[in-house]
Amino acid sequence: MYEITKEGVFQLLKRLTEAVGPSGFEDSVREVVIEELKPYADSLWIDSLGNVIAVKRGSRGSGRLMLAGHMDEIGLIVSFVDQRGFIRFQPIGGVSERVLLGQRVLIKARDGRIVRGVIGSKPPHIMKPEELKQVPEIKDMYIDIGASSREEVEKLGIGVGCVAVFERDLAVLGGSDVVTGKAIDDRVGVATMIEGFKAIDGNEVEVYAVATVQEEVGLKGARVAAYSITPDVAVALDVTIASDVAGVPEQEWVTQLGKGPAIKVVDGRAATGLIAHPAVRDKLIEIARQYGIPHQVEVAPGGTTDASAIALNKEGVPAATVSIPSRYIHSPVEVVNLVDVVNAARLTALFSSKVTSEWVASLARRVVK
Numbered sequence: 001m002y003e004i005t006k007e008g009v010f011q012l013l014k015r016l017t018e019a020v021g022p023s024g025f026e027d028s029v030r031e032v033v034i035e036e037l038k039p040y041a042d043s044l045w046i047d048s049l050g051n052v053i054a055v056k057r058g059s060r061g062s063g064r065l066m067l068a069g070h071m072d073e074i075g076l077i078v079s080f081v082d083q084r085g086f087i088r089f090q091p092i093g094g095v096s097e098r099v100l101l102g103q104r105v106l107i108k109a110r111d112g113r114i115v116r117g118v119i120g121s122k123p124p125h126i127m128k129p130e131e132l133k134q135v136p137e138i139k140d141m142y143i144d145i146g147a148s149s150r151e152e153v154e155k156l157g158i159g160v161g162c163v164a165v166f167e168r169d170l171a172v173l174g175g176s177d178v179v180t181g182k183a184i185d186d187r188v189g190v191a192t193m194i195e196g197f198k199a200i201d202g203n204e205v206e207v208y209a210v211a212t213v214q215e216e217v218g219l220k221g222a223r224v225a226a227y228s229i230t231p232d233v234a235v236a237l238d239v240t241i242a243s244d245v246a247g248v249p250e251q252e253w254v255t256q257l258g259k260g261p262a263i264k265v266v267d268g269r270a271a272t273g274l275i276a277h278p279a280v281r282d283k284l285i286e287i288a289r290q291y292g293i294p295h296q297v298e299v300a301p302g303g304t305t306d307a308s309a310i311a312l313n314k315e316g317v318p319a320a321t322v323s324i325p326s327r328y329i330h331s332p333v334e335v336v337n338l339v340d341v342v343n344a345a346r347l348t349a350l351f352s353s354k355v356t357s358e359w360v361a362s363l364a365r366r367v368v369k
Contacts, residue, residue, distance in 0.1 A: 002199040003042075004345045006338045008179065012036065013179070014170040014339070020108050022075025023217045024091045025163050026050060029071040029187070033211045036194045041209075051225045052211040052290035056200055056352075063205035065352060066231035066317075068195065068222050068306040069189035069238065070215030073182065074330055076105065076143075076164040081154070085147030087117065090138070093216030097135050099331045104167040105143060109157030116167065117145040142161065159228030166332035172198035172367030178257065181336035186215065188324050188341055189237035195341075196237075196348030203359055205232075207352045213259045215306055222306035226313035232360045233280055233318045235308035237348065239336070240264070240298055251305035252303070254327040258337040260294030261344035262309075264321040266339060274311060277362055284320060287350050293343050298323055318363045322347060 021029035033052045041054035074093035081087050087107075089202040099121050120143075134216075141209045143164065147153045170181035186294045190211050196211040208229050212221030216259055226234070240262050241254040250280075255262045263284045267273040288295040324344050327335040 001201055004199055004342050004349070006342055009195060009338055009341050009345065010179065012194065013188060013191045016191055017170045017181045017183045020106055020114065021071055021183070022163050022165055022212045023071055023072040023214045024092070025108065026071040026213050030211070031189060031369055033194065034073065037197060037209060040198045043349055047225060047228060049224050050213040051221045053225060053229070054197065054209045056197065056203060056207045058204050059202065059358070060204045062232070062295060062357040063210060064229060064231045064311040064323050065205050065355065066208045066210060066226065066229055066234040066310060066358070067352065068210045068212050068225070068234065068236045068310060069193040069347060070166050070186045070221065070306055071155045071167060071190055072216050073185070073187070074216055078107070078158065078160050078162045078164070078218055079336050081150050081159060085149050085153050086144070087143040087145065087153065088156065088364060092163065093328050095267065095329060097138055100138070100141060103332055105164045106167045106351045107143065107145065107158055107164040107244045109162060110159070111157050113146055113157060115156055115158060117143040117164070119257060120144050132318050135315055146272045156270040167333050179240045179338060180333050180335045182332045182334065184336055185239045185329050188239060188326070188336055190340055191294060192237045192322070192324060192348055193276035194345045195345035196352065199345065200351035204357045205352050205355060212306055215346070219306055219309035223309040224315070226310040226317065230314060231310065231317055233355070233363055234307060234310040235280070235307040235348070235351065236310065236319070237344065238305040238321060238323055239326035239329055240300055241303070254321065255296050255298055256278055257325050257327060257335070258330065258339060259296050259325070259349045261340055262296040262298035262323040263288070264298045264300065264323055264327060267300035267321070268304045268308070269302050274319065274321060277363070280318050283355065283359070285314055285324065287354060288347055291295055291346070293347050295343070295347070296325070315365065
């Protein structure tokens with residue numbers, strides 16, 4: 001039986017997070033996912049939008065469980081190159097101006113080459129006092145790749161439509177189980193899905209592991225994948241807010257780092273995202289308790305996951321989310337605890353292995369008359 005370990009999770013997460021793959025440009029991430037899933041899947045394909053779908057057949061061939069983790073990360077897209085070679089950009093997904101200035105970035109040129117750059121703006125030494133108190137807007141920033149003209153930039157294969165992401169290696173903090181890097185949202189969900197899929201043993205239901213595209217820009221990949229698969233039940237694997245940091249009162253922590261994966265109850269502002277299906281939520285909690293997996297119960301005040309789109313597929317899909325607590329989401333220094341990831345992958349594998357065809361069938365439409 002496949003063993004889920006911290007070292008294995010770290011190495012996989014490193015490969016995934018260091019790949020360049022903003023929404024709609026997930027090619028490099030997709031290659032890693034296919035390589036990892038292929039030996040463990042009975043079938044595997046890429047759909048027309050770019051989702052990777054791997055299937056593990058069930059022993060009884062009845063019922064379909066969909067696991068979803070999104071491959072894409074937030075990023076930038078080139079919108080203009082001026083005569084002096086400075087590159088203007090627009091955001092892809094929820095990029096905050098607060099984390100952009102002074103960052104190193106990786107630009108993917110038209111031929112696939114990676115070009116380094118830095119994000120700059122007007123020097124603070126020549127700013128007016130009132131300007132120093134403000135966060136520069138994206139329109140006032142640019143990427144500097146060290147070129148002196150538009151022609152130099154073009155020779156490197158960079159132009160309008162090229163994409164960029166933060167430049168960060170995955171690194172261990174302080175010799176602990178805590179790691180930091182970019183794109184942990186949601187490569188850690190993808191890593192959890194991959195490791196969980198590998199460890200599935202004796203599953204009755206068919207398990208569809210889906211590495212989705214374009215989640216950060218509207219849950220698009222999950223929507224089309226769910227339409228194609230028509231799952232009977234679904235679990236999304238994504239990060240959630242770990243706001244257990246200095247200056248935040250305990251009642252606003254949402255989840256804590258190192259206390260185990262979170263099983264979501266609701267998310268979205270005023271519960272407008274996912275309201276987890278009670279039976280799926282409770283089954284996840286039951287399995288976590290049965291097998292001694294530390295876990296948290298989550299009520300998220302904002303944000304949502306692929307589960308929201310999957311739940312609304314066709315006649316409706318009973319859906320839930322297993323979340324990995326993460327600090328500093330949507331920044332270049334996202335932080336997770338590897339023990340939480342291992343436990344999330346264990347829970348994913350056990351849930352996928354233990355749910356029965358009868359239980360899945362019990363979630364279906366009930367005819368009253």
